[in-house]
Amino acid sequence: MIQICNLKKYFGSNLILKDINLSIKKGEIFALVGHSGAGKSTLLRTINGLENYQDGSVKVFGKEIKSMQKSQLRDFRKKIGMIFQHFALMSRKTVFENIATPLRFWKYDKAYITSKVNELLQIVGLEDKANSYPSELSGGQKQRVAIARALALEPEILLSDEATSALDPNTTKSILELLKKINRELGITIVIVTHEMEVVKSVADRAVLLDGGVIVNEGSIQKLFLKPDKNMQKFLGEEAIVPENGVNIALYFPKEVAFDCVITNMARKLDKDFNIVWGKIEKLNDSVLGHLVINIKSEDKDCVLEYIKKTGVLWEIME
Numbered sequence: 001m002i003q004i005c006n007l008k009k010y011f012g013s014n015l016i017l018k019d020i021n022l023s024i025k026k027g028e029i030f031a032l033v034g035h036s037g038a039g040k041s042t043l044l045r046t047i048n049g050l051e052n053y054q055d056g057s058v059k060v061f062g063k064e065i066k067s068m069q070k071s072q073l074r075d076f077r078k079k080i081g082m083i084f085q086h087f088a089l090m091s092r093k094t095v096f097e098n099i100a101t102p103l104r105f106w107k108y109d110k111a112y113i114t115s116k117v118n119e120l121l122q123i124v125g126l127e128d129k130a131n132s133y134p135s136e137l138s139g140g141q142k143q144r145v146a147i148a149r150a151l152a153l154e155p156e157i158l159l160s161d162e163a164t165s166a167l168d169p170n171t172t173k174s175i176l177e178l179l180k181k182i183n184r185e186l187g188i189t190i191v192i193v194t195h196e197m198e199v200v201k202s203v204a205d206r207a208v209l210l211d212g213g214v215i216v217n218e219g220s221i222q223k224l225f226l227k228p229d230k231n232m233q234k235f236l237g238e239e240a241i242v243p244e245n246g247v248n249i250a251l252y253f254p255k256e257v258a259f260d261c262v263i264t265n266m267a268r269k270l271d272k273d274f275n276i277v278w279g280k281i282e283k284l285n286d287s288v289l290g291h292l293v294i295n296i297k298s299e300d301k302d303c304v305l306e307y308i309k310k311t312g313v314l315w316e317i318m319e
């Protein structure tokens, strides 16, 4: 659905996106992740033609954005909704009118607008706020209005630029649930820009990690988080503090073995002592992942590794 090849984007003489390659499938929730200034928003905005690009290709629905005429671009943008961190609502208009704005622009008839806006209010759970003004709403409610407005023209893609960054954790959770519902029930492909790991973990199917305009990691959420590589570890700020004696082994439990009693079975079978240095279990989208670091005596290394290899648990020696 979205195909980006060898994309280069300059602002003046500064190269901001450096040879980006990625492809986003229909129906996915895809995240562009990275620290501030990594180029996430710029990359997102090339997808709906809000930013131009100097080199490479950005194809959406099979069409190259750079080669679209103005009128083609207008029709194309109709199929792509967008939401922002600060909602971008019109303060002098009611919730109803905010949501109706794109429909009025495209000159839909009155009856259709009324029924469409009411349907959208129901989807986002704001049936009782049609006549309220944005200033009378909480942050989460404002974002719901913005989502309803973004869905008004029945887009195939929804772009979300830090849509939950200004919200508290509980509101973030409810907005993410809404985005998941929209993805699942309306079949809309969603591309999310975020610097919040919790957002990526709870909704995305796949992600790319951007650093200085370069994709430094990519793949399914399970792949990125199950056994984070050096780039992911740096981004996550996870600095493992481990004992200096013996051998430290990091264990990663994929969902297939997440609930197996691997460690207690190993201790019983091998009759070896080990320390648990640290561990965590977390929810990734709809699956569960465990991560544990153990410390063993150097002389036990071979037999412990031999045992672990048979369990399906991923492992690495921490140097």
Ligand SMILES: Nc1ncnc2c1ncn2[C@@H]1O[C@H](COP(=O)(O)OP(=O)(O)OP(=O)(O)O)[C@@H](O)[C@H]1O
Residues within 6 Å of the ligand: 011, 016, 034, 035, 036, 037, 038, 039, 040, 041, 042, 043, 195
């Ligand atoms: N209109 C612009 N003109 C010049 N430089 C820009 C413009 N927009 C963005 N940049 C620069 O491009 C780089 C990437 O910005 P971008 O907003 O895409 O990053 P980001 O990863 O989305 O970060 P943030 O979350 O802080 O917005 C930054 O160095 C920024 O200063």
